[in-house]
Amino acid sequence: MSPSSFHRRFRAATSATPLQFRKTLRLQTARTLLWTRSESVAEIAHRVGYESTSPCNREYRKMSGTSPGRDTPRRGSYEQV
Known part of the structure; x- marks a missing residue:
């Protein structure tokens, strides 16, 4: 299978490119x-x-709207006094 065919079929099956x-x-x-x-x-x-x-921090923030350090139960904003 050619790369372009793979990408087209992958996107049809997952609604995303392989990298996404x-x-x-x-x-x-x-x-x-x-x-x-x-x-x-x-x-x-x-x-x-x-x-x-x-890059992980940047992409995580785009996905979730918050930084990974604040999106944890042990470091989340609700723990602040």
Whole structure:
């Protein structure tokens, strides 16, 4: 199968390009790890495949409307006194 055919079929099946789909999976996995692990945001960014924390932070903020550091039960805004 040619690359263009693969992209066309992938997009028809998922409503996303392969890169968009991969990014969404990474960010969903990062969010799950933020809520279930006690690792730092940097460790989780590397775990899900980002070489640097800043792209992960930027894309996470676009997806969820908040930074990954504030979107956790242990560091969320509701813990502030």
